[in-house]
Amino acid sequence: MSPNQPGQMPPKVPIQGVKNLIAVGSGKGGVGKTTVSVNLAVGLAQLGHRVGLMDADVYGPNVPLMMGINRTPMAYGERIQPLDQLGVKLMSMGFLNPGDKPLVWRGPMLHSVIQQFLRGVDWGELDYLIIDLPPGTGDVQLSLIQTAPITGAIVVTTPSDVSLEDARKAIHMFHQVRVPILGIVENMSFLNCPHCHERIDVFSHGGGRRTAKEMQVHFLGELPLDPQIRIGGDTGSPIVMRKAEGEPFLELARNAVARTAEVAQQEGPKIEISE
């Protein structure tokens, strides 16, 4: 299908109409991977791009809450129609299983759901499809990044050693399956006290940049730990939409665009299927 696939990998069939597929992953959960995915997607839309966001965290799908939308998607024929919110096309297991009941599916069922989300959803023409991966480096993640034509991956970490330890594992995982790393994002990088405005390094500071240097990957920026970000997530109003507080997330979106262009160029010409 593509002339420049590495040797032993299965062919990665392009997703029709989707120019760039960006995976957002983390070694550890709770580092703000979904917060980054949601704000990156909305930020890219604000910059004028056509954007989709696929929530691949089928066990803990938080995208509906953070995007402030939860309806059952329609299907026309065999194609599922994504929801549309804040200028972003959305698909999440949360739309299909909206209650508190856990999905205790086993691996093979997950693989087919995720493939369905990738290929059975009518994404239309997109400049960027963001995939919010499940946290960790398990078999769901591995299957997805082995079969999807991912342009590049963003690894989210906090500055704590525990999170960095797991972020290095995630970077190794992407290297193993030859997915280019767009860069590391250090989330919860610092907190400015809302009372005295002094800076608090709750989860330490600087480990993301240091790890990026050590592992020779790009550093995409620091995002603050700000109660407003959490409130934005809990109320479905992503912080990137705010003028001042949103700026670090818009900057991340700009950096992601630049890195995606670099990586796409290094990868050589892409074959796109069009009708």
Added chain:
Amino acid sequence: MSPNQPGQMPPKVPIQGVKNLIAVGSGKGGVGKTTVSVNLAVGLAQLGHRVGLMDADVYGPNVPLMMGINRTPMAYGERIQPLDQLGVKLMSMGFLNPGDKPLVWRGPMLHSVIQQFLRGVDWGELDYLIIDLPPGTGDVQLSLIQTAPITGAIVVTTPSDVSLEDARKAIHMFHQVRVPILGIVENMSFLNCPHCHERIDVFSHGGGRRTAKEMQVHFLGELPLDPQIRIGGDTGSPIVMRKAEGEPFLELARNAVARTAEVAQQEGPKIEISE
């Protein structure tokens, strides 16, 4: 094996010598599940109990870093000897795969590793064996809680709606497989600014207690978000060992002891196998 097993479940064979098996879980990663597990284990040891801690988070095993120990365990015959640190017997995939390389194992391999950790480790005589579950409600968690004779489960959450949404899923999962809930712990409940000492509700506040009430489970307490806790984790010195800052974690250990006794009584007489 036991006269009071619910109908369709496979028999849960007791672990020889282990009186109480406590699972610490969360719907979402990064809420401090391992921090709670480590401090609970060390706290129980400080209260005079014989304690083991099994790190079942095989993809992101952070127990070695947080307990400040990383050696390859010895095996005598077919029994693996747990490591001993701060008065707690330990087993973790981190001891067997200490580098940054990710484990990208598929489900069935995980099940056998976890069974090996439960049954192939020479835990000896323990009052409490704490299992630090992987985050989420996936198949690894399900297999483990279906096959292990768990006395009760602790669910860790932060006060944010996103975390509470996933905590409810975890509680449903334990209910489904009839594992008693010892209670909910609200972690990262509040932060006292180290500069002005004003309180900051970074991740909101009170949702753990409210959710416990709604779901008719016990509430085990609030734990602060304190940079010292993270530093304790990153340097292998669990905060529970400190006189003042450790008190909320010691209190959690006392509450866990009380709730375990209640639950064990409700469950009726246990059959123990001894030599």
